[in-house]
Amino acid sequence: xxxxxxxxxxxxxxxxxxxxxxxxxxxxxxxxxxxxxxxxxxxxxxxxxxxxxxxxxxxxxxxxxxxxxxxxxxxxxxxxxxxxxxxxxxxxxxxxxxxxxxxxxxxxxxxxxxxxxxxxxxxxxxxxxxxxxxxxxxxxxxxxxxxxxxxxxxxxxxxxxxxxxxxxxxxxxxxxxxxxxxxxxxxxxxxxxxxxxxxxxxxxxxxxxxxxxxxxxxxxxxxxxxxxxxxxxxxxxxxxxxxxxxxxxxxxxxxxxxxxxxxxxxxxxxxxxxxxxxxxxxxxxxxxxxxxxxxxxxxxxxxxxxxxxxxxxx
Amino acid sequence: xxxxxxxxxxxxxxxxxxxxxxxxxxxxxxxxxxxxxxxxxxxxxxxxxxxxxxxxxxxxxxxxxxxxxxxxxxxxxxxxxxxxxxxxxxxxxxxxxxxxxxxxxxxxxxxxxxxxxxxxxxxxxxxxxxxxxxxxxxxxxxxxxxxxxxxxxxxxxxxxxxxxxxxxxxxxxxxxxxxxxxxxxxxxxxxxxxxxxxxxxxxxxxxxxxxxxxxxxxxxxxxxxxxxxxxxxxxxxxxxxxxxxxxxxxxxxxxxxxxxxxxxxxxxxxxxxxxxxxxxxxxxxxxxxxxxxxxxxxxxxxxxxxxxxxxxxxxxxxxxxxxxxxxxxxxxxxxxxxxxxxxxxxxxxxxxxxxxxxxxxxxxxxxxxxxxxxxxxxxxxxxxxxxxxxxxxxxxxxxxxxxxxxxxxxxxxxxxx
Numbered sequence: 001x002x003x004x005x006x007x008x009x010x011x012x013x014x015x016x017x018x019x020x021x022x023x024x025x026x027x028x029x030x031x032x033x034x035x036x037x038x039x040x041x042x043x044x045x046x047x048x049x050x051x052x053x054x055x056x057x058x059x060x061x062x063x064x065x066x067x068x069x070x071x072x073x074x075x076x077x078x079x080x081x082x083x084x085x086x087x088x089x090x091x092x093x094x095x096x097x098x099x100x101x102x103x104x105x106x107x108x109x110x111x112x113x114x115x116x117x118x119x120x121x122x123x124x125x126x127x128x129x130x131x132x133x134x135x136x137x138x139x140x141x142x143x144x145x146x147x148x149x150x151x152x153x154x155x156x157x158x159x160x161x162x163x164x165x166x167x168x169x170x171x172x173x174x175x176x177x178x179x180x181x182x183x184x185x186x187x188x189x190x191x192x193x194x195x196x197x198x199x200x201x202x203x204x205x206x207x208x209x210x211x212x213x214x215x216x217x218x219x220x221x222x223x224x225x226x227x228x229x230x231x232x233x234x235x236x237x238x239x240x241x242x243x244x245x246x247x248x249x250x251x252x253x254x255x256x257x258x259x260x261x262x263x264x265x266x267x268x269x270x271x272x273x274x275x276x277x278x279x280x281x282x283x284x285x286x287x288x289x290x291x292x293x294x295x296x297x298x299x300x301x302x303x304x305x306x307x308x309x310x311x312x313x314x
Numbered sequence: 315x316x317x318x319x320x321x322x323x324x325x326x327x328x329x330x331x332x333x334x335x336x337x338x339x340x341x342x343x344x345x346x347x348x349x350x351x352x353x354x355x356x357x358x359x360x361x362x363x364x365x366x367x368x369x370x371x372x373x374x375x376x377x378x379x380x381x382x383x384x385x386x387x388x389x390x391x392x393x394x395x396x397x398x399x400x401x402x403x404x405x406x407x408x409x410x411x412x413x414x415x416x417x418x419x420x421x422x423x424x425x426x427x428x429x430x431x432x433x434x435x436x437x438x439x440x441x442x443x444x445x446x447x448x449x450x451x452x453x454x455x456x457x458x459x460x461x462x463x464x465x466x467x468x469x470x471x472x473x474x475x476x477x478x479x480x481x482x483x484x485x486x487x488x489x490x491x492x493x494x495x496x497x498x499x500x501x502x503x504x505x506x507x508x509x510x511x512x513x514x515x516x517x518x519x520x521x522x523x524x525x526x527x528x529x530x531x532x533x534x535x536x537x538x539x540x541x542x543x544x545x546x547x548x549x550x551x552x553x554x555x556x557x558x559x560x561x562x563x564x565x566x567x568x569x570x571x572x573x574x575x576x577x578x579x580x581x582x583x584x585x586x587x588x589x590x591x592x593x594x595x596x597x598x599x600x601x602x603x604x605x606x607x608x609x610x611x612x613x614x615x616x617x618x619x620x621x622x623x624x625x626x627x628x629x630x631x632x633x634x635x636x637x638x639x640x641x642x643x644x645x646x647x648x649x650x651x652x653x654x655x656x657x658x659x660x661x662x663x664x665x666x667x668x669x670x671x672x673x674x675x676x677x678x679x680x681x682x683x684x685x686x687x688x689x690x691x692x693x694x695x696x697x698x699x700x701x702x703x704x705x706x707x708x709x710x711x712x713x714x715x716x717x718x719x720x721x722x723x724x725x726x727x728x729x730x731x
Contacts, residue, residue: 065407065409067409086702150555151553152553152555169554169558171558172558172559259506261558262702263705274698279692279694279695280386282386
């Protein structure tokens with residue numbers, strides 16, 4: 001029975017006006033949308049509009065001058081990607097960094113997780129210590145490592161010098177700079193992989209392992225045939241998040257090397273930043289950003305499908 | 315319904331509170347003494363004139379990006395921008411700066427008074443030294459050559475270095491095999507602005523120029539090659555790792571006594587003479603740039619104030635700029651650590667009699683014989699391209715000849731685009 005209909009027949013209190021009643025009913029019916037609208041509008045303003053604007057800019061030559069319209073260049077900015085050596089260099093650096101950093105982080109993170117789970121399961125203190133680097137702001141991490149790597153007054157060289165070992169130029173050397181940045185990333189983000197893997201390992205069922213023990217399976221066989229297949233969904237998520245994050249590396253490079261020396265550490269994000277804001281060549285920067293966006297989407301989609309196919313085969 | 319009304323009410327209240335925070339003038343300045351000086355001046359001006367001034371400070375490397383983005387989006391968010399002088403062509407030639415001529419006429423003059431150094435005022439005209447005024451100079455920087463006279467005397471240069479050959483000879487001797495971790499010379503060789511800023515005085519001292527009289531790139535010359543070779547020779551006697559050094563690393567190396575000579579900005583004098591930060595108090599001399607095959611010339615690096623074309627308070631902005639660059643205020647700014655731009659302040663005996671201002675005569679001479687960076691609206695991109703190749707040469711990845719050839723092509727491509 002409809003309550004509102006029954007109260008309307010009482011007639012002791014004055015009935016609300018027709019428009020007021022309809023408005024109130026409309027608000028009640030649509031309240032969920034009204035409450036969501038600000039968030040959706042803000043999201044649209046902050047993501048959809050910039051993406052659309054970037055898309056349109058990528059077909060134009062941006063002219064910063066007052067009252068000079070942008071020039072429509074069609075696919076010109078995208079064609080420029082094919083011949084721009086600095087872009088190729090930044091792309092190569094980004095891919096090298098991503099492959100090396102995420103690969104090493106994954107191996108270390110998984111190894112630590114297996115070790116901690118097997119031997120020091122109850123030592124929460126160790127887990128907390130291992131997670132600390134991830135909790136620090138990336139800028140603070142980069143500044144700290146900049147001081148550590150400083151060739152003349154840095155802690156690292158001072159330590160090596162006191163031990164009688166050869167010192168290095170770390171972020172200043174053309175051969176060592178990229179590895180110095182990769183090391184910082186490994187130091188900061190291995191705990192993330194570790195945490196994900198540890199959570200995954202903790203949720204594994206015990207029965208299959210008991211059965212494997214009864215069958216006399218070795219540790220490697222248990223890892224290969226039980227742990228790895230069970231962990232695969234967690235591995236997919238962890239690697240995907242790290243890959244997407246590594247592909248847009250900016251803070252560490254900006255603070256530690258600014259892309260030098262000899263551009264050996266210039267990543268795509270840093271190059272796009274320079275082209276857009278320093279050189280005010282915003283159309284070309286938009287084209288590069290779109291390239292990175294679509295590449296990341298394609299890579300992520302391929303990666304997820306590949307893992308799903310492996311799962312279905314297993 | 316009540317929930318909806320309260321939401322609207324909250325938004326209206328927030329907008330009202332935000333509105334009360336609006337200032338009469340908004341000024342973009344860099345971090346450091348230049349920005350701090352103008353911030354303090356703005357507080358004084360607000361008390362004096364009742365004008366509310368908001369100072370927005372940003373690190374040097376981000377200030378250009380912020381100001382350029384604000385200008386190109388026509389937001390008018392900044393009324394005044396405190397600009398490094400190489401940025402002037404970008405802002406001026408894209409029409410982002412107000413011409414100051416009519417405002418000067420309003421106060422009965424044609425331009426800045428004669429007390430300003432002529433080189434300082436020349437920067438604020440676009441085209442350089444001939445066009446209309448588009449800014450006012452506020453901080454008078456020009457690079458100085460810093461060296462330790464005691465160390466240079468110990469290797470046969472009791473009067474200090476006169477030429478870059480002297481610097482190289484002395485530095486080679488002082489550095490030795492590097493085992494002492496003390497170096498005769500240090501430099502900024504980090505990619506981009508730092509390496510170019512350190513290289514240009516050497517470049518000019520060998521008679522080279524980036525653009526010839528026809529505004530064509532002129533890097534493939536014997537003079538330019540000689541300059542790059544000298545720069546690379548100096549890098550070999552500098553501390554390991556200069557490939558990532560900026561002004562801070564160079565200044566610190568001098569202040570800690572681990573390097574004995576370098577090019578740097580005059581604001582480092584205060585650090586060298588501060589016992590809390592320096593191990594070389596009273597030991598570091600500063601002189602004009604050494605000569606090469608031509609007379610040595612410092613790179614000028616002034617901070618100048620310009621009014622945004624989109625400012626809604628142009629007259630108020632001009633009034634503040636004139637007040638802040640008056641002789642009285644420039645002296646106060648000097649006391650706050652900013653080198654002046656006026657002859658009367660450079661020669662003020664109240665200042666020059668004090669230890670921390672003893673470099674003023676040298677600095678004024680350096681400004682008077684300085685050279686501006688090439689005035690081109692695409693200078694940030696040109697500087698980046700040139701700096702990239704110089705950095706690669708210092709890192710030993712390419713030769714001096716390759717650095718110049720590649721720079722020539724890269725800069726030509728930038729200009730042609």
